[in-house]
């Protein structure tokens with residue numbers, strides 16, 4: 348582990364003669380852009396003078412005591428793993444389940460703690476489906492009334508809770524259950540009640 352300043356690991360001095368103390372720096376992905384960038388009316392009218400790509404994609408540049416350094420931006424290397432990480436080093440930019448790198452998967456599915464490879468995601472999907480199917484009762488045991496005018500909408504197949512946030516005017520709306528992947532219709536049942544209060548003023 349390298350030397351730390353303000354809790355961040357210093358990876359080394361950036362040897363580039365174009366750098367000087369106080370030069371402005373903006374980050375664009377892992378690219379570090381130096382020099383004044385002027386934006387007017389939402390349009391860039393002057394680009395930065397030059398850019399430097401870090402030797403590792405998780406490193407970023409930081410001026411420390413007038414000297415530009417590479418600093419580690421990987422949350423795992425810094426000893427503080429985050430739920431959603433902006434940039435990780437190659438070693439830590441891996442599937443949360445199997446530890447495979449990005450090259451070993453076609454799709455990286457974002458999840459808590461980072462991302463999951465396609466194989467691991469499919470394994471989870473298969474398990475979720477099997478668990479939901481195990482909850483489905485056969486037709487002769489199924490009672491429509493169990494899903495009639497309920498406080499919480501549930502899938503009439505596997506009983507999974509259904510999000511109704513955008514269904515307040517649903518009438519026989521087609522849905523596919525996220526858990527058991529079966530189809531059902533959702534209807535919002537509204538009831539009305541009435542309130543009266545006495546008016547202070549009594550006019551004819």
Ligand SMILES: [Zn+2]
Pocket residue numbers: 421422423424425435436437438439
């Ligand atoms: Zn790392």
Ligand SMILES: [Zn+2]
Pocket residue numbers: 442443444445446447463464465466467468
């Ligand atoms: Zn995986």
Ligand SMILES: [Zn+2]
Pocket residue numbers: 479502503504505506507524525526527528529
């Ligand atoms: Zn279901």
